[in-house]
Amino acid sequence: MSVDLQPILDLVTPTLRRSAAALWQPDGLRERYGRYLSEMHAVIKASVPLMELAFTRCTGRDPVSVRLRQYLPAHIEEELGHDDWLLDDMRVAGLDPEAELLRAPSVQVVRLVGPQYYWINHGHPVALLGYMAVLEGNSPSPGLAGLLAHRTGLPDKAFDTLRHHADADPGHSDDIFAVLAELELSAAQRAAVRASALHTAAALIDLFDHLTLEARSELRV
Template sequence: MTNYETLQQATAEHRQWLLETPVIQRALSGDITKAPYLAFLEQAYHHVKQTVPLMMACGARLPERLEWLRGALVEYIEEEYGHQAWILDDIRALGGDPDATASARPAPATELMVRYVRDVIAHDNPIGFFGMVHVLEGTSTAIATQAAEQIRQGANLPADAFRYLESHGSLDVGHLAFFEEQINRLEDPADLQAIIDTANMVYRLYGAMFRNLERDAGSQSSHEELGHALV
């Protein structure tokens, strides 16, 4: 079994929990309104804008034995830079307020996801960052393009409000193949385990982010919402 196959197997349960999120299932069937899609974009902005800083932090802390992986990160950074601007354009096309999104604080699950990965990089094994890559890009290739089409048709939304989802659905197919190649080059089992552990945590936090999109903000505190979403 390759490293990538091991990673897929070790994270399958948490991946399924994410994909079974009700709002994701409704999006894939076209049974969704503009509000949760806009809420998704608002949260996506806050973790996407951290992607490049997290990559740079990871690259700075990788040991010399993983110099080849640092080189791969350089290439990846060039492709990922500035994608949060696409999200703001989508928000604007939906009639939302991109400036308010950019200045707002992210929801608890979104903030915790970014902070967790940052902590793994700084205080644990920096290669754990690739667990987040595995979750976000794997989820994107699985549902992004299909979801974009279904949401647009189901909610009758403007075509120019889907640049982020549509671009990442196809773009991340190539990224995922590149990611698999890098993961399979790892030789230390501890490195693979760090990626698995981070991926499983990110699956839970990313899933919690989705589970909170349609919750009534006035019915319970944000911390209560997060607690329920993680169960």
């Protein structure tokens, strides 16, 4: 039986959208966008390693592992280098990428990404599709890059990664949901995908809220 993930995600999408909208409010946005780039770099640099790990853990001959081994290589290829794009955006935004790379990832980033390593290593790699469905399924809107350029006064090139994901992620999301619809998952596998997706949504909300509250605290100082 496949996992019908969309109705579950529909329950948390309004909260996720509210958190994203608060993140992009004008007050303090220029500095907040810089922190967003740094945090998202910490998230995105894990994307390819997570998929590569999932690929290596698909060692069985069960249909789910076989299908994942067919799907993951193309998506790995699509995601290669995206963390470097964020470094370029940082540079255009006036940040020092080398200094940002020395920052320890926030607790919020670790909470978002870290459980995937556990589920892949100690459960079934199919759990990663829940994580991917949330991240790809909540791509930036097509007009967001232009809006942020206007609100921050930063060059358009500082928003290249946002602009790319606004264009590409909807198609990637469709691919993930198509794969999920194909898979005949066990009850445990369905539960793992759902848990991964719901955890990812909650952790992403936590990350956005952290960035927003952090910026508000700085404005009050």
